Amino acid sequence: MRDLAFIAFLGALFGLGFRRPFLFVLTYVYIDIVSPQRLTYLLLNSVPISLIAVALAVGSWLLFDDKRDVRLAPRQGLILLLLIYCGATTLTADFPIDAIGKWEWVWKALAFAIFLPLTLRTKLRIEALLLFMILSASSIVIVGGIKTLASGGGYGELNLMVSNNSGLYEGSIISTVAICIIPLILWFTRHGTIFKPDWRVKIFCYALVFACLLIPVGTSARTGLLCIGLLALLLLRDAKRRFLYLALMAAAPVVAYPFLPPSFLARMDTIRTYKGDSSASTRVAVWQWTIDYAKTHPFGGGFEAYRGNHVRYDIIVVEGDKNNQVIKRALEVDKSRAYHSSYFEMLGEQGYPGLALWLLLNLIGVVRMEVLRWRYLRGAEETLWAGQLASGLQMAHLIYLLGGAFVGIAFQPFVYMLIGAQIGLDTYLARKREEAAWQPFRAKATIAV
Numbered sequence: 001m002r003d004l005a006f007i008a009f010l011g012a013l014f015g016l017g018f019r020r021p022f023l024f025v026l027t028y029v030y031i032d033i034v035s036p037q038r039l040t041y042l043l044l045n046s047v048p049i050s051l052i053a054v055a056l057a058v059g060s061w062l063l064f065d066d067k068r069d070v071r072l073a074p075r076q077g078l079i080l081l082l083l084i085y086c087g088a089t090t091l092t093a094d095f096p097i098d099a100i101g102k103w104e105w106v107w108k109a110l111a112f113a114i115f116l117p118l119t120l121r122t123k124l125r126i127e128a129l130l131l132f133m134i135l136s137a138s139s140i141v142i143v144g145g146i147k148t149l150a151s152g153g154g155y156g157e158l159n160l161m162v163s164n165n166s167g168l169y170e171g172s173i174i175s176t177v178a179i180c181i182i183p184l185i186l187w188f189t190r191h192g193t194i195f196k197p198d199w200r201v202k203i204f205c206y207a208l209v210f211a212c213l214l215i216p217v218g219t220s221a222r223t224g225l226l227c228i229g230l231l232a233l234l235l236l237r238d239a240k241r242r243f244l245y246l247a248l249m250a251a252a253p254v255v256a257y258p259f260l261p262p263s264f265l266a267r268m269d270t271i272r273t274y275k276g277d278s279s280a281s282t283r284v285a286v287w288q289w290t291i292d293y294a295k296t297h298p299f300g301g302g303f304e305a306y307r308g309n310h311v312r313y314d315i316i317v318v319e320g321d322k323n324n325q326v327i328k329r330a331l332e333v334d335k336s337r338a339y340h341s342s343y344f345e346m347l348g349e350q351g352y353p354g355l356a357l358w359l360l361l362n363l364i365g366v367v368r369m370e371v372l373r374w375r376y377l378r379g380a381e382e383t384l385w386a387g388q389l390a391s392g393l394q395m396a397h398l399i400y401l402l403g404g405a406f407v408g409i410a411f412q413p414f415v416y417m418l419i420g421a422q423i424g425l426d427t428y429l430a431r432k433r434e435e436a437a438w439q440p441f442r443a444k445a446t447i448a449v
Contacts, residue, residue, distance in 0.1 A: 003040040010036065010049065014056070021060030025119050026132045028053035028112070032413050033136035033168060054112065061119055069121055071427040075364055075419065076114050082350075082357045083110040086303075089350055093302025102303035106411045113416035120424025124193070126389075129421055131194055133414070134181050138208055140168055141178050145211030148218030168414065175224030176403030177414055178212040179231055183392035185209055191385040217260060223406045227399050234395045238388075281332070283340045283406070285311035290339060290348040300351030310335040342404030358410060362401060365422050369394035372429060386429055393422050 013030070017023040031037075031050050086106060093099035120126050144160050160169045168174050189197050189205045197205075216224020232249055239245040289309045293301065301308065312333050339345040346355040369390045376387030400415050409415060 006036045006040055014053075017056060017060070021057075021064050022119060022125055022128070024053060024057035024060050025116070026128060028057050029129065029132045029417060030136045032109075032112075032417075033133065034139055035167060035169075050108075054108070057119075058115060061115075065119065066121065067118075069431055070118050071431065073117060073423045073427055075361060075423050076117060078357060078361045078364070079110050079114050079416075079419075082354065082361065083107060083114075085354055085357065086110070086350060089300050089302040089354070093305070095302070095304045095307050098307060099303035102411075105413075106303070109411055109413035109416050112413070113420045116417065116420030117423035117427060120421070120428060123385075123428065126421060126424050126428065127192065127194055129417070129424070130184055131188070131192075133417055133421075134184055134188070134208075137168065137174075137177055137181055137414070138211070140174055141208070141211050141215055144174065144178075144218050145214040148214045167412075170407075171219030172221045172223045172403070172407040173409055173412065175216040175219050175221035176227055176400060176407060176409065177412075178215040179224060179227035179403070180396040180399045180418070182209050182212050182231060183234070183395040185212070187385075187389055187392045191388065223403050226406070227403050230399055230402050231395065234398065238391060282311065282334055282337050285334075286337050286339060287341060287344050290344040294347050294351060298351050300347070300349050300354055303349050305348050306339050306345075307336045309337060311337065339408050341406060342408055342410035345408040345410045361419070362397065365397055365419055366394055366401075368426055369397065369422060372426065376429075386425070389425060393418065393425065397422070 010027070010031075013023060013027040017027060028050065031053050037045055037047075037049060086103065090096075090099045090103045116129075120129065140160055147160075160174065168177060185205050185208055188195070189202050191197070192201065195201050213228065215221075216228060236242060236245055236249075286306065286309060289311050290306075293305070293309070297305075310333075339348055342358075343355070346358045350358070372390035373387050373394060376383045376390065379387065396418055400409070400418070404410065
């Protein structure tokens with residue numbers, strides 16, 4: 001029955017796409033985020049729905065879309081350079097078979113990020129893209145939130161509809177993405193036009209924000225807790241009543257503490273005592289290995305290069321009270337451990353050039369959103385939506401960069417869609433500024449005639 005529901009929904013999206021070709025782009029976004037073929041038992045597993053969607057999206061854009069106001073941005077060029085560089089390192093990878101497996105989905109994410117801004121010619125399209133991204137992610141978030149309320153979750157125990165916890169179905173990744181989208185959800189409570197922000201939309205949005213905050217609790221992801229802290233600080237920047245907001249920030253942990261499950265509290269406590277946690281200690285050891293590896297492999301080892309690591313580290317546990325403490329050390333040996341950090345993922349796999357390209361791409365995104373934020377938040381009332389959207393996209397990006405420090409999501413497709421939305425907003429507003437600048441000249445020419 002679930003298979004039929006997915007088929008009916010996808011069939012409706014594809015059918016509507018033949019009337020409004022931009023819907024093919026949104027269909028691919030939905031498929032890439034939710035992966036409905038992984039949620040069905042038989043019918044969609046044998047059909048390349050992702051390939052069909054992207055072929056229709058690109059083909060319809062080439063054939064039917066208006067390209068007079070299409071703009072290319074420098075960041076699209078950086079993504080292209082990163083794509084080419086990753087292809088080159090794949091050819092010389094330490095583990096060529098495993099590297100090809102990752103390359104098969106990475107190049108698609110990067111290529112789609114280059115293509116996506118070309119389709120975002122209007123405010124409506126930018127809004128529709130963000131709406132599809134949020135609602136697609138929310139199909140995972142809402143399920144996770146309900147299960148958290150019902151069972152409390154736990155590290156590695158919260159089932160997010162699939163047994164294979166890869167992509168957005170992995171605990172730390174969905175925790176980062178769930179907190180990322182909160183500023184964008186809040187934007188829809190003020191400036192949404194597809195769904196007018198009436199009381200029903202606002203109730204849904206605030207309930208979705210609550211579900212997003214539950215995801216780090218249900219997954220017991222330490223990364224999610226750090227992302228919540230950063231989100232709270234970033235929201236303070238735009239708060240109108242800052243003293244009231246600070247009081248609420250101080251009260252929130254006190255109010256929430258009695259309701260938090262013991263498994264979550266125990267997991268969060270390992271942030272302070274990370275040397276006694278094998279997961280955290282392994283990460284530090286792998287990061288040190290990656291730094292040493294890059295010294296002899298400055299251009300990286302290609303995708304999946306971490307499979308060559310071999311690390312040794314000490315687990316330090318302090319037992320007893322302050323007056324009678326016993327420190328125990330245990331030597332641990334491990335190998336082929338993942339990077340658990342986007343920064344070290346880039347350094348180990350793509351070397352210093354790849355890391356530099358990736359950092360530059362992200363830095364430009366943050367800076368450009370700050371420029372738009374200042375320009376339009378201080379502008380006319382009718383352009384306030386643009387300044388607040390730029391602020392929301394920047395917050396989402398900064399939260400991703402923090403979460404990426406502790407989970408390997410350097411090539412997560414959702415993030416590159418977010419970057420595509422940033423580029424689309426930037427180029428759209430640049431075109432609108434040019435059109436506005438030409439208005440006085442057109443008026444003078446009309447008078448002269």
